[in-house]
Amino acid sequence: MSNLCLSDMKDLFRGVPAAVLGGGPSLPTDMQKLPKDCLMIAVNYHALYYCKPDFMVYNDVPSTNPLMEKAVEEHKVTLVSPEPTSDVEFDVDVWTGFFSSNTAAWFALWLGCDPVILCGMDCYQGPVKHCPPSDYHSEMFDMPLDFYTRPWTEEGLHRLPGVEKVKVMSGPLMDVFGAFA
Secondary structure (H helix, E strand, O other): OOOEEHHHHOOOOOOOOEEEEOOOOOHHHHHHOOOOOOEEEEEOOHHHHOOOOOEEEOOOOHHHOHHHHHHHHHOOOEEEOOOOOOOEEOOOOOOOOOOHHHHHHHHHHHOOOOOEEEEOOOOOOOOOOOOOOOOOOOHHHHOOHHHHHHHHHHHHHHHOOOHHHEEEOOOOOHHHHOEOO
């Protein structure tokens, strides 16, 4: 565990655009449309295949997924998690929501980023569930769309600090936060 504390990171990147990089199949296309100066925040390990993000945010216990465990062990970025493997101590009240993407969006807003652009957040819709395509399958992938949007609408809209700064590059969450233009 590092000496980094969330309380010391408040507004550290005030006004800098941030991309929260999910694991949906739209991720590579979404990333091509990002402003050049974005802070890159990976949700879990997916973005590690496409870029070297500044942070990797995850709620999951790494040992439950071999790819996540490998990403955490290799430790090539600053790890942000409520898990003991984190490089950053959660010493303030954090909205972790239900998904790691919820925590990542909160983290970007806590850092003062503006805008916070959600990328690769397809909400497990369509024939390909995540990127890069993988044999890994979870029953959770088969849930209806509102299962994935509900944490954002029921809690996120009220618990994300500066929620008006959140925009979406593509996918179902555009109906919740609006499109990044």
